[in-house]
Amino acid sequence: MSKIIEPLRGVHDVLPAQIAAWQHLERVAREVFANYGYQEFRVPLIEHTELFKRSIGDFTDIVEKEMFSFIDQGEDHITLRPEATAGIVRAVISNGLLREGRLRIWCMGPMFRRERPQAGRYRQFHQIDVEAFGFTGPDVDAEMILLSARLFKRLGLKGLKLLVNSLGTPACRAAYREKLAAYFGAHAASLDEDSRRRLVGNPLRILDSKNPDMQRIVADAPLLLDSLDPESRSHFESLCAQLRSAGIEYHVDPRLVRGLDYYTRTVFEWTTDALGSQSTVCAGGRYDGLIAQMGGVDTPGIGWAMGQERVVMLLEKQDLPHLAARPQVYLVMVGGPAELPGLKLAEQLRDAWPKLALQINLGGGSFKTQFKRADKSGADYALVLGEEEVARGVVAVKPLRRELAQEDCPLERINERIGMLLGLKVGNDHG
Ligand code: ATP
Ligand code: MG
Helix, strand or coil: CCCCCCCCCCCCCCCHHHHHHHHHHHHHHHHHHHHCCCEECCCCCEEEHHHHHHHHCCCCHHHHHHCCEEECCCCCEEEECCCCHHHHHHHHHHCCHHHHCCEEEEEEEEEECCCCCECCECCEEEEEEEEEECCCCHHHHHHHHHHHHHHHHHHCCCCCEEEEEECCCHHHHHHHHHHHHHHHHHCHHHCCHHHHHHHHHCHHHHHHCCCHHHHHHHCCCCCHHHHCCHHHHHHHHHHHHHHHHCCCCCEECCCCCCCCCCCEEEEEEEECCCCCCCCEEEEEEECCCHHHHCCCCCCCEEEEEEEHHHHHHHHHCCCCHHHCCCCCEEEEEECHHHHHHHHHHHHHHHHHCCCCCEEECCCCCCHHHHHHHHHHHCCCEEEEEEHHHHHHCEEEEEECCCCCCCEEEEHHHHHHHHHHHHCCCCCCCCC
16 A cells, blocks of 8 residues: 655644634625625735745744745745735735725735644644725724624624734834843843844844743833834824724733734734633734835735634634534435436426535435435435336425424425425525
8 A cells, every 4th residue: 555645744634524614704704894895805825035025024933934935947936925914015016006095905815834833823824814005094903903803703702802002103113122122132141042133133023032031031121102102102092092982892012013024003913812822813903114115105004814723713612513514405316217317306406596505315325325324414304216206206305303204295396395495595695
């Protein structure tokens, strides 16, 4: 026998038994985005490596050690996208979408980061992303957060905590950077290797360190929030007032800096206690300078990304039996003469009811075997077609989940009968 090929480290399969939670999350997300007037946007999984280096920042975890990069046969330096914002910014610039000035979009799909795999941390994972371009005021910051709050609410997820902070303008960050450099410089002997490199390159990144020893030093570092410029302060206060008026509970966390360089002013995270150390389920912020920095017309931007694996883990802790995908009807066909009429019947029912979930028996088998399969499929009804039924022009309808008698239904009335039994509606309504 040949050797089995194992999956790569840190990637995972989503099995059919797990798909219900994924589809539920994605369906609810699409609904909520439509509620707020956001449109879907799809961007490539591969981009020039340069794009991520320039936008995410050289001294970030992602660019320093997590990117899957390679040189292709044409000598292009390519990276599998570690996050969506950079590609979206590239795409709105290269497609001239900012000419209208304003844009509200979302995107969903796989991301790649070469990190140490753990529960809730993978090398290929999935994000739901939202971005808005062209809005300067704090109203869009509030909208971004409300959108995420509504998504969690529709999903029925409770106990999530919202953390917010402001990073101010680049100028005020530059002044803060000096203060931080002085503070960490005084502790240089106790810094780990990453932090010592960042002390020279970008001391703000030390605040983002996951090393507990660094976090102890970080705890006493000066706070940016204390030296915020007046406009950023009033922007932040207005956002907080809007959150309060919308009834969204939040906590100001002056240590929150986020792992990417491009953020300005508002940053936020939703965290949970239910997933151990992988506690952040959604995170984002404003990036007013990024588009100009990437060669576009100076346009403010803001966005967030939600880790789908982590949200699915939370959903799986809840009971979601109603989501399990199963057929409504299983067609039992016994004997050669029943198979062609059976296939015809199945296609006729699918024509009549576009939303009907009907599974037919494949590969023959006795009545007993086929009924076992029908039962295992989880269907509500079995339709039974044997040689005798074919001869009489009927199909037997057998309820599988309730103690009701089996009935014979003339073939010409079966569409109507199934529609009635399952409460099906004609047409392609969303629902
Ligand atoms: P962390 O601090 O957990 O490394 P991050 O700051 O690197 O997160 P972002 O770049 O803000 O994460 O990504 C947004 C969200 O995507 C995270 O809050 C998390 O839910 C999810 N996420 C990020 N990296 C991974 C990963 N490797 N595996 C699974 N989900 C991830
Ligand atoms: Mg990370």
